[in-house]
Amino acid sequence: MLKLLYVASEASPFVKTGGLGDVAGSLPKELKKQNIDVRVVIPKYSTIAEQYRSNMKNIYSGSLKIAWREKYFGIETLKHNNVTFYFIDNEDYFKRDGYYGYDDDDERFTFFCRAVLSMLPIIDFWPDIINLNDWQTGLVSVFLKLNYMHKEKYQNIKTVYTIHNLKYQGIFPKRILTDVLGLDNKYFDNGDLEFYNNINFMKGGIIYSDALTTVSHSYASEIQNPYFGEQLDGILKMRSKDLTGILNGIDYTEYNPETDPHIFFQYTIANAIEKKIENKVALQQKLGLPINRKIPVIAFISRLVEAKGIDLLIRILDELLQYEDIQFVLLGTGDYKYEEWFRSLQWRFPKKVSVNTSFDENLAHQIYAASSLFIMPSRYEPCGIGQMIALRYGSVPIVHAVGGLRDTVFPYDSYTNSGNGFVFNNYNAHELLFSIKRALEKSNDIILRRRIIENAMSSDYSWTGSAKQYKMIYEDLAKKYLD
Numbered sequence: 317m318l319k320l321l322y323v324a325s326e327a328s329p330f331v332k333t334g335g336l337g338d339v340a341g342s343l344p345k346e347l348k349k350q351n352i353d354v355r356v357v358i359p360k361y362s363t364i365a366e367q368y369r370s371n372m373k374n375i376y377s378g379s380l381k382i383a384w385r386e387k388y389f390g391i392e393t394l395k396h397n398n399v400t401f402y403f404i405d406n407e408d409y410f411k412r413d414g415y416y417g418y419d420d421d422d423e424r425f426t427f428f429c430r431a432v433l434s435m436l437p438i439i440d441f442w443p444d445i446i447n448l449n450d451w452q453t454g455l456v457s458v459f460l461k462l463n464y465m466h467k468e469k470y471q472n473i474k475t476v477y478t479i480h481n482l483k484y485q486g487i488f489p490k491r492i493l494t495d496v497l498g499l500d501n502k503y504f505d506n507g508d509l510e511f512y513n514n515i516n517f518m519k520g521g522i523i524y525s526d527a528l529t530t531v532s533h534s535y536a537s538e539i540q541n542p543y544f545g546e547q548l549d550g551i552l553k554m555r556s557k558d559l560t561g562i563l564n565g566i567d568y569t570e571y572n573p574e575t576d577p578h579i580f581f582q583y584t585i586a587n588a589i590e591k592k593i594e595n596k597v598a599l600q601q602k603l604g605l606p607i608n609r610k611i612p613v614i615a616f617i618s619r620l621v622e623a624k625g626i627d628l629l630i631r632i633l634d635e636l637l638q639y640e641d642i643q644f645v646l647l648g649t650g651d652y653k654y655e656e657w658f659r660s661l662q663w664r665f666p667k668k669v670s671v672n673t674s675f676d677e678n679l680a681h682q683i684y685a686a687s688s689l690f691i692m693p694s695r696y697e698p699c700g701i702g703q704m705i706a707l708r709y710g711s712v713p714i715v716h717a718v719g720g721l722r723d724t725v726f727p728y729d730s731y732t733n734s735g736n737g738f739v740f741n742n743y744n745a746h747e748l749l750f751s752i753k754r755a756l757e758k759s760n761d762i763i764l765r766r767r768i769i770e771n772a773m774s775s776d777y778s779w780t781g782s783a784k785q786y787k788m789i790y791e792d793l794a795k796k797y798l799d
Contacts, residue, residue, distance in 0.1 A: 318790055320347065320354040321443040323432050325425070325452035326415065327356055327401070330364045333415055334619075335531075335564065335701050336449055336480050342567040343786070345397045346779035350787050355441060359428055360392055360403035362411040368394060372403060376438050382427050383498035391435055402439065404431045416452075422488040423496050425517070429455035433464060442469050444794045447476045447786075451486030454521025455497065458509070461524045462499065474793045476786075477525035479518070481698050482539050482546045483623075486517030511547075522551055527793050528559040529786070531699035532720035536561030544696055562786060563723055564699040565779035571681075571708050573773075578681035585773045588710045589766055592685065599686035603670040605643055612759055613643045614752070615687035615711060617680055617702055620650025620658070620673075625693030625716060630657060631745035632752075637665045640756060645683055647672045684709040689755050693740075693748050697721050703737070704777040710769040712759075713737040714751050724777060728758065728768050736771040 326332055328341030344354045360372075372392040380389035390405030404410075409424040418424065433456060436442060448456050457475040464470040488496075493504050493515055504510045509520045522528060530536045538544040540553045552559060569575075573583050580598035583591030593609050600607045618624045637644065646658055646669075655673045662669040672679060684690070690706035692715045699720035703713040707724070715721040717739045728735035738755045740747035758764045 318352050318445070318787075318794060319441065319443045320344075320352050320790060321432075321436075321441065321446045322347075322354055322356045322449075323446060323453045323456060324356070324358055324449040325428070327358050329396075330358065330368055330401070330403075331361050331415065335699065338566070338701060339480070339531075339564055340449065342565070342570075342779055343783060344399045345567075346565075346783040347787065348399055350783055352787060352790070355400045355402060355439075355443075357402040357404065357432055357435070359410045359424075360390070360405040361415060362407070363413070363415075364403075368396075374405075376435070380427065380431055380434055381498075382423065382430060383494070383496055387427060389431055389434070391431075391438060393439075402435065404428055404435070406431075421486070422492050422515075422517075425452045425486070426455060426492075426496050429453060429459060432456050433459055433470070437469070443473060445474055445476060445790045447478060447790075448521060448525065449478045450480050451484055451518040451521070454486065454517040454519075456521075457524035457526075458497075458499075458503075458520040462503070474527070475525040476527045476529060476789060476793065477521045479522075479528065479530040479539070479698075482518070482530075482544070482548060485511075485519065485546065485548070487511060488515045488517075490514060519548060519551065522548065522555065526558070527789055528552075528555060529562050529789065530559065531562065531564045532723045533561035533563065534722045535698045535719040538696070538719060560785070560789060562782050562789075563720060563777070564701065564704075565777050565782045566701055566704045566708065568708070568778040571684075571705050573685060573709050576681055576685070578678045579685040580682060581685075583685075585710075585770055588769050588773060589762075592688075592710060592769075595682065595686040596688075599645070599682055600643070602682070603645065603672075605645075605670055606667050608643075611641055611643055612688040612756060613645055613686055614689045614691060615645050615647075615683045615706075616691050617647045617683060618650075618692070620648050620654040622651075623695050624650075625695055625743075625748075626650075626654050628693045628743070628745045628748050629691070630654075632749040633661060634664070636749065636752060637661075637668050640753070642756070643668050643670070645670045645672075645687065647674070647676065647680055647683055649673050649675060684711050687711040688759055689714055689752070691748075691752070692716070692721055693743075694718060694721065695743055700724070704775075707736060707772045707775045707777065710773045712755060712768050712772055714748075714755055715739055716743060716748075717741045718743075724775070728771070730758070730764055730767075733767050734771070736768070736775050 324340035
């Protein structure tokens with residue numbers, strides 16, 4: 317049986333700030349079903365809910381050297397959804413209100429990466445493959461190749477490095493190479509870790525890992541070009557033969573309108589139109605919007621940052637709300653300037669707009685179930701999960717044709733009855749506006765609306781297919797090096 321250690325800086329349900337948390341929480345569960353002995357390791361953050369912390373078992377307490385520092389090193393474990401999780405414990409690094417964005421993030425995640433490799437003889441688990449995720453784990457491959465190859469049991473371990481978002485790379489001052497990483501300056505001078513006179517954790521992961529993946533087919537191609545490549549496109553193009561795009565999935569047990577306990581009324585494909593109307597009425601009542609069974613509800617659930625296409629929405633929403641009979645519901649937090657703009661939009665259109673600047677899992681599910689249309693006008697989107705959830709709940713997505721959005725949402729064609737949403741190709745406010753108006757026009761035809769919803773809800777973006785692709789990469793990599 318193939319042995320896999322899945323390493324991430326977050327995993328649902330213990331901690332989640334974005335898509336990585338969803339992936340690290342749900343992909344290992346599916347890999348387990350496909351006969352892989354998978355274990356997951358994340359930091360033990362103090363914000364992990366007490367219901368999980370109280371059931372963790374301490375299996376090691378000791379110390380670990382980080383360059384010249386001697387730091388406490390603990391390992392705790394817990395089984396969840398039939399998957400064994402390990403938690404790396406050090407309160408100096410992980411007993412904080414947040415997860416990222418601290419001045420010592422370089423030291424925190426250097427400690428985590430060293431702890432991952434140091435824990436293997438303690439837990440007596442020797443993986444064939446270690447799957448790493450994003451910049452926080454990139455140094456595992458670096459340390460494995462530079463510091464552990466003289467130890468026999470480490471020599472056959474191969475690494476897969478998954479890039480969830482190339483924009484966030486873990487860039488720190490040059491001085492940390494010796495002071496924190498404990499590595500010789502030659503690894504800066506030869507370019508392995510050097511990035512415009514800084515140290516780049518993600519670059520190290522890309523160079524030292526045996527295989528690379530990213531979270532959609534289109535994104536794998538896009539990041540090899542300067543516009544999306546975030547100044548790493550040259551290295552990624554050099555390693556293009558080792559780079560595979562595998563679309564993320566969503567957990568179909570968590571996101572299932574037939575059984576979802578969060579929504580007002582559960583439903584199937586067969587009765588989706590009628591039940592979505594009932595959900596809409598309940599949501600209107602909850603949010604204080606005028607109750608109207610016929611009016612389309614357009615949803616936007618997202619972090620409020622520039623990359624999510626907020627500037628396009630700002631350019632069109634006043635016109636759209638002024639001339640179209642719609643309601644607009646937003647859920648998300650982010651940049652203060654965007655939060656304030658949307659609050660002012662609600663003030664201008666109090667009977668048409670509900671702005672909810674918070675994180676509310678219950679409300680998110682209710683919005684997916686109640687909305688007619690779901691907007692994702694992202695400037696770039698490595699994979700995207702929102703559009704997959706929207707499809708699952710029959711909230712027809714309107715997306716910019718980029719990254720994972722291009723790979724999951726296909727333009728509806730009323731002549732062939734193919735497609736599951738609406739797509740605009742150029743990052744342009746007028747194209748977004750045209751796509752929304754076209755979607756509204758199609759939605760007015762009850763027959764077309766039913767067909768589009770059926771197509772949307774029939775789309776399969778569960779983890780099953782994607783997990784099989786990961787398994788193939790793991791097995792090919794293990795076989796290649798065993799041969």
